[in-house]
Amino acid sequence: MTNWINQDWLKILQEKGFRITKPLRIITDILASSNHIxxxxxxxxxxxxxxxxxxxxxxxxTMEKLEEAGLIERVHMPDGCQSFFxxxxxxxxxxxxxxxxxxxxxxxxxxxxxxxxxxQSFGYEITNHWLQLFGxxxxxxxxxxxxxx
Amino acid sequence: MTNWINQDWLKILQEKGFRITKPLRIITDILASSNHIxxxxxxxxxxxxxxxxxxxxxxxxTMEKLEEAGLIERVHMPDGCQSFFxxxxxxxxxxxxxxxxxxxxxxxxxxxxxxxxxxQSFGYEITNHWLQLFGxxxxxxxxxxxxxx
DNA sequence: TTGATTGCAAATATTTTGCAGGCAT
DNA sequence: ATGCCTGCAAAATATTTGCAATCAA
Numbered sequence: 001m002t003n004w005i006n007q008d009w010l011k012i013l014q015e016k017g018f019r020i021t022k023p024l025r026i027i028t029d030i031l032a033s034s035n036h037i038x039x040x041x042x043x044x045x046x047x048x049x050x051x052x053x054x055x056x057x058x059x060x061x062t063m064e065k066l067e068e069a070g071l072i073e074r075v076h077m078p079d080g081c082q083s084f085f086x087x088x089x090x091x092x093x094x095x096x097x098x099x100x101x102x103x104x105x106x107x108x109x110x111x112x113x114x115x116x117x118x119x120q121s122f123g124y125e126i127t128n129h130w131l132q133l134f135g136x137x138x139x140x141x142x143x144x145x146x147x148x149x
Numbered sequence: 150m151t152n153w154i155n156q157d158w159l160k161i162l163q164e165k166g167f168r169i170t171k172p173l174r175i176i177t178d179i180l181a182s183s184n185h186i187x188x189x190x191x192x193x194x195x196x197x198x199x200x201x202x203x204x205x206x207x208x209x210x211t212m213e214k215l216e217e218a219g220l221i222e223r224v225h226m227p228d229g230c231q232s233f234f235x236x237x238x239x240x241x242x243x244x245x246x247x248x249x250x251x252x253x254x255x256x257x258x259x260x261x262x263x264x265x266x267x268x269q270s271f272g273y274e275i276t277n278h279w280l281q282l283f284g285x286x287x288x289x290x291x292x293x294x295x296x297x298x
Numbered sequence: 299t300t301g302a303t304t305g306c307a308a309a310t311a312t313t314t315t316g317c318a319g320g321c322a323t
Numbered sequence: 324a325t326g327c328c329t330g331c332a333a334a335a336t337a338t339t340t341g342c343a344a345t346c347a348a
Contacts, residue, residue: 019302019347040338055305060338062303076225076279082337095271104271114257115282122244122253123287130225130281133264138272168322168327189313204330209313211328231313 006032039083097137155181186250188232246286
């Protein structure tokens with residue numbers, strides 16, 4: 001089940017001196033292979049199916065390490081700020097399904113120019129930005145349409 | 150100290166059937182006149198200077214009402230999702246100082262087009278978006294420069 | 299063997315709820 | 324006078340910390 005992305009992650013983690021334990025392997029695999037934004041509890045529930053004795057605390061700590069290692073990044077969601085998603089290569093923006101949390105990165109061309117111009121006009125020195133689009137992904141649109149009546 | 154914006158807010162709240170009490174008046178005044186994004190604790194601390202017996206719980210509940218009434222809106226900050234700012238007229242975007250939370254609304258021209266195009270290309274039906282720029286406001290840039298050595 | 303990592307339990311921190319009394323209407 | 328609103332205390336949540344046992348290296 002461990003996919004190639006996860007292999008990379010494990011290698012990186014090992015190089016950073018982390019020990020590759022079973023909980024780490026499972027948590028990493030979930031996060032590396034999911035195209036959904038997940039919070040610690042969601043990862044915990046999923047991890048427990050494969051390894052019932054895993055603790056929520058371990059999930060918190062492991063996700064913290066993965067963030068530290070730059071493999072996942074925190075994403076603020078309408079209902080919480082403790083969710084994470086695979087880090088983007090370079091800074092990109094997110095398109096997120098409000099129903100299932102499926103997410104995609106996209107590039108906005110030239111936004112940097114607008115951002116800097118805006119910062120200048122208000123006298124701010126821009127250091128960072130968040131751009132997230134929310135909507136329904138294709139699957140969730142269909143589910144919605146096929147509502148049992 | 151109660152400013153004109155606050156007068157409007159009180160009127161709106163009254164029309165919605167809320168009772169205009171002293172805690173409400175104080176909390177409203179803080180939020181209506183501040184150009185900083187504030188969380189309940191910050192509002193509480195400020196409110197307490199004018200009215201020491203106010204409770205944090207009241208601040209939470211009052212801010213909830215103000216949000217319900219559309220006068221303030223929730224803003225996600227890097228360190229928490231429980232902050233609020235005066236609601237914008239129409240949907241606008243935010244420019245936020247990472248040091249003091251001073252904030253400004255700005256309009257991004259034509260972003261809607263980009264957003265919809267992006268949504269389409271991934272099969273998402275866009276319903277909403279967040280765009281926030283972070284940086285240092287002018288005051289905080291100066292403070293930074295004048296660092297005592 | 300050694301010490302980083304785990305999982306439990308307990309501690310913190312944060313937000314919400316219940317309720318008796320107070321106050322706006 | 325009525326019942327919404329307040330503030331206290333307590334409950335519910337969410338997250339972090341301490342520690343002995345386990346396990347990767």
